[in-house]
Amino acid sequence: MKDLTSSKLKLAFLLLIAFVPITLATFAFRAATESGGFGGDTVNKGHLILPPADITDLAMSDADGAPLFSSFEEFVATLESEEEYEAQPWLMVYVNAGACDEACEERVFYLRQLHITLGKNVERVRRYYLHAASAPMAQETVDHFREEFPSMGVAYSSAGQLQQNLTANGVEIDLSNDSYVFFIDPVGNVMMYYDGSHTTEDIKTDLDRLLRHSSLG
Template sequence: MQTPRPSPSAVHKARAQQQERTPGSWNKGRWMLVLLAAVCAAPVIASYLMYYVVKPAGGTTSYGALIEPQRPIPEQMVVTDEQGKSMPLTAMRGKWLMVTVNGSDCNEQCVTRLFFMRQVRALQSAERERVVDVWLRTDDKPVSSVIRTAYPQPDTRMLVADPAAVAAWLPAGADSQLTDHIFLVDPNGNLMMRFPKNPEPEKIKADLAKLLKWSRIG
């Protein structure tokens, strides 16, 4: 017994219904992707809004200078880690990074910045695990054993980076050099703040504490 074939009109109607559903399904899928992206970005966006727009601490402004527009870690920036292995700096995404730049000889100002960064991180108490101190070394000369002992991994990373690539990413102030500053990078890998030359660690601590409070990412 043969199965009856659908009439031409029934086939045409089924095709029309399928065509009507397809654009709707495509639009629904596209909106779902947009919604997912918004959910992922929401924590960092919220922290920026609360810190720079709402200003929960009595309307006070930040100590660090906000970097605009955003400067993400360059995808092509490759650094050398403490074991001599190459890695993309983007591998550091997922944590808040306090970054300083200097040659491996690390003069007095360099040591002072490393000390400030260590203290600011430690004073975040339970939140300190969300923060990593990063020293971008502009040469591959040996680092003093005293400094290595005082600033061990993984709390402090000492990474060799190409100085030209670092200078293209991190902006110095109008009256300062790149090596004068501490920078803050958010967990998405975007350069967020530059702290002044000869910084006051208590004010850096306050900025970082507010950001950690209002953002749960990283």
Template structure:
């Protein structure tokens, strides 16, 4: 009889634990949401996405002014350029070119954009030879919106991804791995119903 009571008590304790422990875990995760990283993306999601308009971008040269409409309906790899384009900036632009080549057949769905914040800076000579790189100046309204992503100017070498509807939705820190960006971009292109 004593053995049967012990088994019953253990059964009751197990049932009690099975009903209480999940609520305890859920409460802990609600209080500490950063504990578990959800998703498989490598970049940082911009939440909520930052909506932009094509009119907030103006071409920094004749080629870009003529083709600025390409920003609509395409996935855009945006390289912010706050000052003179040094080694970090050049490396980031090279990486976005390589990412475009790595996506293979989806290359037609992607555009590259150098977002130049200082209109007085001369554009580097190699930019003129790059027929796939758009150069744009942000409108003051766009510069104001970008402060919600990063209070200080976006650092050279960073990367933003803009969806075909003009929403800035993902960002990468300087020194990002182009293979990780390619993986994220490939997933976006695969599931996208737009662009």
């Protein structure tokens, strides 16, 4: 038991080394963008979440209701050695609480195109569509996503629970009137979001900067 505890502590310490740079990078990103540090007079396009929320606040589950993500601490606890740890990707999660109408389909399409343009960084990011509506996703939409966007994960959540969790973190969103795109870093920090007023180019500009200034994921 003592050896197991020691191993867990060692693993947690090693993974903390990975965690700290990403967390610091989030704050550095804010400071640099607000001061124009990334060049010119540009600033971040999206809304920064400081301190970040946790990926579990999005309450993402699979079609059977099983949670898709745990907290970083819970994830670490499942590993027996540092060799088992694999770098996780950044996540770009599109949250929609209604039927996926024409505007929704257009957003999903352009997020895929954005992903493709990442080139060598394409494997560092994974896309998700998060269905947060009370009604089941239409089978037509399920089939469309499976056929046209096979690399995009599909997850499910409760709009009410998601909004309540984010409100507790100081993030006010209104899923009844808008959809959102969230960035989540490789250790589960929900650190930036975009509403319907943001263009795909806005999202790409920030994502390019984040990937350029992060050594992980």
